[in-house]
Amino acid sequence: MQSLQQQDTAWAATAREGLAATDAAFASRFDTGVEAEAGIDRLLAERAAAVDALVQAAWLRCIPTDAGLALFAVGGYGRGELYPQSDIDLLVLAEPAVSQQYADALGRFFTLLWDSGLPVGHAVRSLAQCTEASIEDITVLTAMLEARPLAANEHERRELQAAVSPLLVWPPQPFFEAKRAELRERHARFDDTADNLEPNLKEGPGGLRDVQTLSWMALRIIGTADMESLVAFGQLGADEVATLERARRTLARLRYGLHLVAGKREERLRFDYQKLLATRLGFEDVGGTLAVEQMMQAFYRSASLVLRIGDRLLQRFEEQLEGEAEPEPLDALFELRRGYLAAREADWPRTPAQIFALFSAWAMRGELNGLHSHTARALAEALPMLPDFSRAEPALRQQFMALLRGTQPVRTLTRMARLGVLGRWIPAFLRVSGRMQFDLFHVYTVDQHTLAVLKNLASFASGGPSERFALAHEVWPRLRKPELLLLAGLFHDIAKGRGGDHSELGGDDARVFCRTIGLGEADTALVEWLVRKHLLMSITAQKQDIADPEVIHRFATVVGDRERLDHLYLLTCADIAGTSPKLWNAWKDRLMADLYTATRLALRRGLENPLAAAERSAETRQAVRTRLTTFGIDDAGIDALFARMPEIGFQRGRPDQLAWQAASLRGLAEGETRVRVRPVAADTGALEVFVHSLDRDGLFAAIVAVLDRCGLEIQHARVLDGPNGTIFDTFEVIPGDPRRAPVADEVARRLTQALDGPLEDIRPARRTQPRHLRHFRIPPKIGFDDAGQGRSTLSLVCTDRPGLLADVARILRNQRLRVHDARIATFGARAEDVFQITATDAQGRNQPLDENRRQALSAELLACLEGEHP
Missing domain, CATH: 3.30.70.260 (ACT domain)
Structure with missing residues (x-):
């Protein structure tokens, strides 16, 4: 006859085999696409139910029904969402004497689950201990907020709810403030952007944890975690709920697939898995867009929507807790509510012009808390009324250009992009929104890179010297119309992913936009040229010898004049620095500055008068001699040092560098x-x-x-x-x-x-x-x-x-x-x-x-x- 341990071993082996077969069936359903979109919730719930059955069977095998112990699923498992590699979080509710009495039985129960292949995390607490643990750690509270009975009656469920109720632990206001701070801190760890090359589907900005945090807040503040119920309470609109749910399901499907391809608990969408997951989800290469890039674009767009709606809901929760403040009128259309910019009329906006008027008012008010959530929702609902630039009335086009020429134009463009307005106004920008490039050079999506480039350009306008950009603050004031450089920055990568040369295609887009918007021929030509040639300066500086006068002459011939050079220099610096935080460095700064300076001199001299090698060498020798004289070296000593140096160095080196090198040779045998x-x-x-x-x-x-x-x-x-x-x-x-x-x-x-x-x-x-x-x-x-x-x-x-x-x-x-x-x-x-x-x-x-x-x-x-x- 088998011992109890042998019986448990056999039971666990059978359970493990059954769970593996069940998971294989779930994976098959996932791969066939049956569980796409809304079906992912069904798959998660059914996997949780399958695990429920195993856990409950093990509980009955180990724990007497009259033991006075209650078993709850908590955390994600408590929500009834169970991914292939997720932990199984359990709470055993029992008074200390009872838990001590059944300590061996509980140990047998948890061992049985582990031997069955379940990654179990557990806690054994009394009601008082649940209260105490929740007070000390808010994450313990959030896990128990979603406690689901597995082997517990209704009375025990109510007792657990009471033990962690707002009357005893974390009332709504402190709970909201703590979870909001936790959310912001978590976002900061990921650089406040979902647009990372290897995003975290669970913890990253716009990830599933954001959706869960909103649910916890709703449960604590409103009394329901059901997003659809928030419509009745006026916290969300039906359209917002539908959008949020679509985004959540996309993220959930990505996470489920990631667990399958990784074969372990993995929340970060690493390069190791991206191509495998894209194939598993059925994406295929189309034209100039890789399957993996399409999948990542779906993630980035979903994360962006979660962030956008989450910001609105956080604001509404804040108002729910603190109450509406007396509005402060600003003008006929807008007012301030608790530091947020809001439309005064419920039927705003009535015309597309009022949408652009919002951003104008926002720019003129300096620092605000942001856009009021009700106005943000009204804006989202009104986006279909906004025509793209090609169909807009001339007055609306001029209104847009006024924003570019006005106060804080880059901040305005960034706001317009994040609220979906820029993508409606310029459809080509919408196509690159959330678009990644599967390489290590571009660490942001195309739209986020574009906004980073614009932000860099805005920093040049500050007027003060910068350690990062040697000449930018000197060049910027010479721009005739800074808005033209902003347009070039906006369009420089707008044609990425179309299968052709994005510089040429983007130049075509820029020309059409500028002409349609009403710019003159000279301004249009400048913007178009900058977009077409935005890689010229970077390639020349990094791949050719810019100390060679012939290289400078060829580059200057393509550039043609000082105005183009000024714009191209600033755009190039902003573009390189906006591609990756690690890409711009002191060497690249000096490289671009040297090329700019040498080209400016060539243009001033006249392209018909290139500097001869002998003339360049003589000029450099004299400049080096002047510097060495300040070191206390006489002419004879300088001549002796020059004799030890290669002639070509004087043709291609910088005077300060050559003086340093020459001085290094003093006293050298x-x-x-x-x-x-x-x-x-x-x-x-x-x-x-x-x-x-x-x-x-x-x-x-x-x-x-x-x-x-x-x-x-x-x-x-x-x-x-x-x-x-x-x-x-x-x-x-x-x-x-x-x-x-x-x-x-x-x-x-x-x-x-x-x-x-x-x-x-x-x-x-x-x-x-x-x-x-x-x-x-x-x-x-x-x-x-x-x-x-x-x-x-x-x-x-x-x-x-x-x-x-x-x-x-x-x-x-x-x-x-x-x-x-x-x-x-x-x-x-x-x-x-x-x-x-x-x-x-x-x-x-x-x-x-x-x-x-x-x-x-x-x-x-x-x-x-x-x-x-x-």
Whole structure:
């Protein structure tokens, strides 16, 4: 005869098998799409019911019916919503003496559930302990607010409700304030935006926790957690409830599917699962839009709606608790209610013009609490009456332009976007709302990126100097019509996802809009040109040598005049900084400023009069000489320093940089290595590294490996051949981890020590590829061109990873090739690097790579990039 433990083991095994079969059936129903939309609630409820049956059977197996113990489901399980990997939260209600008496039976019960495959979380409390725990921790209270009897009678249910009633714990007002603060703090942890690359479906802004928080507030304040019941209480409109429910079901379906593809409790929609989930949900690639991008757009739009309606409901709860204040009239249309802007008439708005009038009044009032919830709802209901710009009356178009020319135009555009007005006015903007790009370069949806760019542009208008943007505050005041730059920012990415060149398509959109809105031909042409060329300055600065006068001349020829240059510079800075918080740094700031300054001088000189190399060199020498004189160096000493420096440096270097490098050579013996490191800008971690040494094979690879070991990422390298077999190398570097910015002197010490030893002993560090990079594999592309001056250009496009440049430099050393210039550009997961390289002949002279050398180098690089290299 089996022992009780053996019987329990057999029972649990059978229960586990039954639960697995049930979950497989649920997963099949989910995959066939039967449970799409409203059906997801049925699936969640049925899974909860299936688990109920198992839990109740285990309870009856372990606990006598007259034991005086009551069992409740709490938390999400208590709501009757159970996702595939959700915890099973249980509350056993019993007085201490009773729970002690049945401690062994309860232990057997919980063990049985765990052995059955249920992730059980439990608490055993008396009524008094429930009250005490709720007072101490509001999250305990919210779990018990949704307690559902599993093995409890009506009397026990009422007793539990009474133990956590507002009369004893957390009355409505403190409860509301605490949960609102908790919501805001949670949002802040996710940067106050749902538009993250890997959003949290449960805890993130606009996620399911927001919906649950609103339900808890409603239950505590109104007495019902049913959203539809709030219509009768005047807290929500029927349309708001319908919208909120649709958004919640979309989020619920995403979360259910995420649990299935992850096979574990996972609430964050990681790159690891996004493509799998999109396929499982039935999305397919269409035109220029990937399946995963369509799925993510559905999430972002749903989260946005939850946030929008949630803001209104929070405000109505606040009014419910504190009462309506006496309105303060502002003008014929609007008034203030408790610091919120509100329409005075119940039938507002009667015309589209009154919608734009709302934003005008809002802009003129400075800081307000926001838009009154009833007015926000009226605005949402009135959106269909607002025509798009192409069908609007001329007066309405002028009203919109007045908003752009008025007070706080960017804040106005942001408000219009978040309230759905901008998408109605410009349908192309609606199409990119919530649209993600499946890469690591763009960390926001297109609409949120656009708003970030506009916000950056607005910051330039502040007038004060900025540590982030060296010249922006000087350039902005020169703009003839700032609203034209705002329009360019609004349209620069508006054609993303259409399958063609978004710059060209966006330029077409901008031209149509500007002409329709009533702008003159010159203004229209400027906006259109900026949209078409908004990537020009970034590509030129990051992929070409802007110290080369020919590069500057070509760029200046395309730009054509000072007005375009001013606008393009500001748009480029705002665009790069608005793409990712980590993308803009001191090096990019200086790069853009240098290109702007050099182009401005070229335009002032006249494109028909390009600066000759000899003239550029002479000007730079004189500027460097002036600086060195201030260091106390006489003319003879300066001439001696100049003799040790490469001539091409004076043609392409900056005077301040060359003066610093020249001063570094003082007292240096022939053949001695000298390393100097200085910060590029205060508190950014960016450094400029200068290395002067006798040239040796593998020197570039050794320098790169040491910098890699110092935790530094190379943004740009200029490798020049100096007199008497020396090198004159300059590296622009930034810390790979901004939290661990290296000290300049320490970097100089480590480089000097390494270069004074055998170079072949220096190896790059080995690191594991970050998780997120594994999902963005870019097939390697290797190209060769003639760079002139007896050099070859090696271009490399591939997936970025830690130590990539160090590995490439090592291969160049293995092939006995020399590096003369390098431009390192990283765009999310995409690395685009360009090197000027040479081979050496039998006499040690530099030569371009022949076909055999190119094939050998290409083969070794591909082997490394494909993971085959040791």
